[in-house]
Structures are given as structure tokens and as C-alpha cells.
Amino acid sequence: MKIILTGDRPTGKLHLGHFVGSLRERVRLQNSGEFDKIFIMAADAQALTDHAGTPAAVRENILNVALDYLSVGIDPKKSTIFIQSQIPELFELTAYYLNVVTVSRLERNPTVKNEIAQKNFESSIPAGFLCYPVSQAADITAFDANIVPVGEDQTPMLEQTREIVRKINELYGEVLVEPEILLPKNKICCRLPGVDGKAKMSKTLGNCIYLSDDSKTVAEKVREMYTDPLHIKVSDPGHIEGNVVFTYLDAFCEDKKTVEEMKEHYQRGGLGDVKVKKFLLEVLEEILNPIRERRAEYENNPEEVWKILEEGTLTAREKASEVLARLKHAMKIDYFK
Numbered sequence: 005m006k007i008i009l010t011g012d013r014p015t016g017k018l019h020l021g022h023f024v025g026s027l028r029e030r031v032r033l034q035n036s037g038e039f040d041k042i043f044i045m046a047a048d049a050q051a052l053t054d055h056a057g058t059p060a061a062v063r064e065n066i067l068n069v070a071l072d073y074l075s076v077g078i079d080p081k082k083s084t085i086f087i088q089s090q091i092p093e094l095f096e097l098t099a100y101y102l103n104v105v106t107v108s109r110l111e112r113n114p115t116v117k118n119e120i121a122q123k124n125f126e127s128s129i130p131a132g133f134l135c136y137p138v139s140q141a142a143d144i145t146a147f148d149a150n151i152v153p154v155g156e157d158q159t160p161m162l163e164q165t166r167e168i169v170r171k172i173n174e175l176y177g178e179v180l181v182e183p184e185i186l187l188p189k190n191k192i193c194c195r196l197p198g199v200d201g202k203a204k205m206s207k208t209l210g211n212c213i214y215l216s217d218d219s220k221t222v223a224e225k226v227r228e229m230y231t232d233p234l235h236i237k238v239s240d241p242g243h244i245e246g247n248v249v250f251t252y253l254d255a256f257c258e259d260k261k262t263v264e265e266m267k268e269h270y271q272r273g274g275l276g277d278v279k280v281k282k283f284l285l286e287v288l289e290e291i292l293n294p295i296r297e298r299r300a301e302y303e304n305n306p307e308e309v310w311k312i313l314e315e316g317t318l319t320a321r322e323k324a325s326e327v328l329a330r331l332k333h334a335m336k337i338d339y340f341k
């Protein structure tokens with residue numbers, strides 16, 4: 005069996021960084037027909053580990069993220085889309101996994117460490133936040149997932165999941181499946197820079213192009229995009245390193261030959277930013293237009309989206325309860341069976 009599980013925290017709308025980093029690949033995997041099951045999760049419980057005060061925003065973003073999934077081409081007939089918090093089995097699994105993980109191991113998790121620094125939690129780290137890698141291990145193992153397509157920042161989570169799986173299997177017998185990470189092949193796609201040239205496209209930095217942006221907004225963002233500050237006159241030789249317009253062409257344009265020719269011309273001098281940006285805008289619009297069309301269909305029908313989520317959650321719960329029962333049996337804590 006080849007089973008995929010992946011997901012996102014519903015903390016905002018998804019952007020082009022998500023698209024090249026994971027969404028595009030998920031659709032490709034879904035349509036390859038190579039997988040027996042695909043589970044895609046709105047990780048609302050994980051979002052609440054650092055947004056406990058704003059559950060209404062998390063709720064709203066579940067709908068946003070689901071719309072993003074459906075509009076990029078995740079097909080509910082082929083993939084199970086579900087909501088993490090509605091599967092109590094995940095919390096039970098987490099409770100048992102917590103006993104095989106040390107606090108110091110959690111404090112060493114590089115992604116968690118980074119986030120703690122970024123969020124200025126210092127000495128007031130929510131316990132649930134520190135432990136979210138363990139709940140993520142539950143998310144993955146509850147579906148017997150062996151393939152987890154995610155961005156590079158999730159590598160430490162997968163390592164920690166694999167450690168938990170080995171420990172549980174060592175203690176109770178071979179009950180859990182050890183997952184493998186699946187990273188995007190194209191290096192640029194692991195970390196798409198923001199439109200301002202900063203290292204990462206991120207909501208907090210305010211340098212995103214959202215999948216839900218309209219044509220006018222995207223055109224504006226491309227027009228203001230960071231290029232080469234030394235390329236003043238069109239005739240000046242330009243630099244392509246750190247030039248976001250070319251980075252995006254590498255990430256989004258299928259026609260590699262044209263991109264290579266433009267790069268040479270730009271470096272030689274004589275190719276202006278306006279022209280390259282115009283080309284990039286065409287490339288982006290070609291990707292975004294079908295996404296916008298599908299979004300418009302679902303946006304007018306939020307009940308249908310909630311229904312897809314409800315049905316997906318039922319299916320997902322069935323699988324998770326099977327795995328939980330298997331673990332409890334292996335631990336001999338299925339007392340009333």
C-alpha cells in the first residue's frame with residue numbers, strides 16, 4: 005500500500021510559496037494514480053497550539069485552505085480532505101506517544117526552536133506548542149502513511165516521527181508504519197523568496213502573492229517586484245542572482261529555453277525589467293486563471309465545501325480508529341475486548 009498524508013495549518017490563505025513547495029506536487033501525485041490513498045488535513049488543532057485566543061480565525065481559515073486545495077485541483081473523489089480536530093483518535097495516539105519522547109528532545113527540534121524564537125515565546129512556551137511534533141507523528145501514523153510530501157522546514161518533524169515509530173515498535177511490536185519524507189525536487193521550490201527579495205514568502209513578512217489574488221493585484225505585485233538594484237539603464241548588464249523575477253521564472257515557467265535566453269540577454273545588457281516582468285506576469289496568470297475559475301465555483305457554495313470536509317473527516321476517522329485499536333491491542337490496554 006502506498007499512502008500519503010500531508011496537511012497545512014489553517015492560519016491564512018495559501019500563496020505561491022505553498023503552491024510550488026507542495027500544492028503543485030500534491031496534485032501531480034494525486035493524478036499519477038500511483039497511490040492507494042491520499043489524506044490531506046487542515047491542521048486546525050496544531051494552529052490552535054499558538055493561536056488559542058483566536059479559534060474563530062482558525063475556523064475561517066479552514067474554509068480558506070479548503071478553497072485553496074479545491075481550486076488548485078485537489079479532487080475530493082481522489083483525495084480525502086479532513087479536519088484534524090474532529091478526529092479524537094489523533095489526541096489519544098498523541099497521549100501514548102508523549103510517553104516515549106523527552107522534553108529535551110522536543111526543545112532540540114530545530115523547527116520548533118526557530119518558531120519559539122520568532123514568536124518571542126521565551127519562557128512562556130505553550131506546552132501544546134512544544135509538543136506539536138508529537139501530535140504530528142500521530143497525524144502521520146494514524147493513517148499508516150508511508151509518504152509525507154512536505155516542505156523542507158518539516159524535515160525535523162519527520163525525523164521525530166520516525167524516532168517515535170521506532171520506539172513504539174520496539175516497545176509493543178511492529179504496530180506503526182515508518183514514513184518517508186518527500187521533498188520538492190526543484191531546489192528553488194523548497195523556499196520561494198518573497199516579492200521583496202527576502203528569503204521567504206511569508207504572511208508575516210507581507211511579501212506574498214496569494215492563490216486568491218485577482219489579476220490586478222498580481223500585476224501590481226509583479227510590477228513592484230525586487231530585481232537588481234544595480235540594473236539602472238536597460239543597456240546595463242544585469243544580475244540574476246537574488247533577482248526575484250528570474251527566481252520565479254525558474255520556479256514557474258515550463259519553457260526553460262526561453263528563460264535561459266532571457267537570463268543571458270539580461271546579463272549581457274539590453275533587456276529591461278519591464279519586459280521580463282511582463283513575461284513573468286503572463287506565466288503566472290496562465291497558472292492562476294484556472295485556479296481562480298475553480299475557486300469561484302466553490303466560493304459561491306461554501307456549504308458544499310463544508311460537506312466535502314465532513315465526508316472526508318468521516319472517512320479519515322474510520323482509518324484512524326483502526327490504527328488506534330491496533331496500538332491499544334499491542335499495548336494490551338484494550339481491557340474490555
Ligand code: TRP
Nearest residue numbers: 009010011012013047050140143
Ligand atoms: N506542520 C505542518 C505545517 O505547519 C502541518 C501539519 C500538521 C502536517 N500535521 C502534519 C504536515 C502531518 C504533514 C504531516 O504546515
